[in-house]
Amino acid sequence: MNTADLGLPVDVPSTALFTDQYELTMLRAALAAGTAERRSVFEVFTRRLPNGRRYGVVGGTGRVLDAVENFRFDTAVLTFLREREIVDEETLDWLAGYRFRGDIWGYPEGEVYFPGSPIMRVEGTFAECVLLETVILSILNHDSAIAAAASRMSAAAGDRPLIEMGARRTHELAAVAASRAAYVGGFATTSDLAAGFRYGIPTVGTSAHAFTLLHDSEQDAFQAQVNTLGRGTTLLVDTYDVAEAVRTAVEVAGTELGAVRIDSGDLLLVAHRVRQQLDELGARDTKIVVTSDLDEYAIASLAAAPVDAYGVGTQLVTGSGHPTSSMVYKLVARAESADPKAPLVPVAKKSTGGKTSVGGRKWAARRLDSYGVAEAEVLGTGPVPAALADRQLLVELVKGGEVVAREPLDAARERHTRARAGLPMSATQLSRGEPVLPTEYLHESSGS
Incomplete structure (x- = not known):
């Protein structure tokens, strides 16, 4: 291999x-x-x-x-x-x-x-x-932590897609594993090409502030990007003045501009202002992507904002405060x-x-309530009860x-x-709480 x-x-x-x-x-x-x-x-x-x-x-x-x-x-x-x-x-x-x-x-x-x-x-x-102890634990502890953080973020994002962009915030090999785990947890794309190459995860990326700063004017930068990547590209609009950048972006790309990205400031306020400006300029289909140290709480706080996608880096690849499981x-x-x-x-x-x-070779099953919703994680070492055989x-x-x-x-x-x-x-509530399912142990004599 x-x-x-x-x-x-x-x-x-x-x-x-x-x-x-x-x-x-x-x-x-x-x-x-x-x-x-x-x-x-x-x-x-x-x-x-x-x-x-x-x-x-x-x-x-x-x-x-x-x-x-x-x-x-x-x-x-x-x-x-x-x-x-x-x-x-x-x-x-x-x-x-x-x-x-x-x-x-x-x-x-x-x-x-x-x-x-x-x-x-x-x-x-x-x-x-x-x-095999250490290699198994090192993989499961890391990837499960990232997948759990990704799951919370995707639950908070709802139908809005999430972009994994944390490669520069962690070890280069951990970045690939993190991108893979984030995809399992609900992220749609990654900026990391190694992850795309190794695991087939869709990749995305356009430009950073350095590209704008390279050119003599913001208009020149936008024009160069549109000339190369097309009108469907995403233009970064917060290098200088956001309102002026949005106006220039639509002027250069037209109302077919794919998206604008906001990477700083009060994202809730700025997103509303940018949406209003885009609509007034006729770019009603242009999407808004926000980045800037997002976590599940920040994503949830933007639920009412006119945001179309989120880019997440640092908080994702560090497990959003819990880097191990x-x-x-x-x-x-x-x-x-x-x-x-x-x-x-x-x-x-x-x-x-x-x-x-707890000793003994265990089986595990998830018991459902009368509505088909999980109500308990059941573990045992004896025969599996008939009611749980298919669970x-x-x-x-x-x-x-x-x-x-x-x-x-x-x-x-x-x-x-x-x-x-x-x-x-209640599983997807972001407030602190106990595990949403209790863990129940059935001893060998209780199986039937």
Whole structure:
């Protein structure tokens, strides 16, 4: 597989070093102890949503599948581990033949989740599963945070399209992942060409203030842009005086001007004035795009303004104040021995301080009320109740080490739209609140 598909530099041969050293030291010790081959079940979940958030959004599943498939210890990686004396020769020999041959189940990308939801379940030997902890968490934590912020912004925007334009506000590789996650969460386009190239996301872009400043006059700048890009282009009108720029824009492009962009000032006030001016000039079909440090709250405040599209950067790629989803990767069951037929035993962290976990290999289902609206996230370790059998959330992603659930990015985007629409109406309120669905646990004896 081409590592460019992962947003990696072309000279990175694999994802195997996207991990923490303790994954390898645990592997080394488990190999020595004879416990490395015990069948194990790890689950990814979050104990709580970011403060005030009402739902989470699964983002990055497709990237996880690519990363797992490309998790290989090639000669360069093994040489690095040997030279640093991170593991011994026995462990290096084991790593040289590493391939994940287990199974992965998970919430499909774009689905919503709640505290405790088993967002991803990784099953195999302890050795093969433990190595994937960091790379899986790094992808899911980042992409889910961006997807959740994007979802809130798209809910606030309603039918008005959102443009992702945060590449210059984050790491260059994170920018590509952020654009992908934003598209899942409801954004329509991106300014980032790498994201367009790798994931097929529609791209947009016209000019910055530098282009206007380059020319001897604003009229010259507008004329150059229209001559090159056509009358349907978007002209940036706040370099100098907005009213004068709008007049000049229509004078140059005519009433067929595609759009104007406003990037500063009191956007609510300026948008109303620009709309009035455009209409008076006969450019009634010219759209208004606003940018300038927008977040979901600013977008909501512009709901009554004559705005046609929003461009969002910094607040989106930083998760609108919550740049991680606080997901963890915990062992919840393991076999009593290395015998492949040995039964699984539930295990769980029981320490104090709020970092406990619930043991056992879990299923998850979403119960609906009589109106067909979600009312609870139900988790269990025993048989799935008949009433929830067709409401299960986890799908098979990897079987016997082979990816079985690749899908177009648009499928995840459409799934999120449906999932969010199936939640109670209060889910999209921007005021702080508790998760919109409670998480209920059914123990094995309660299933029927």
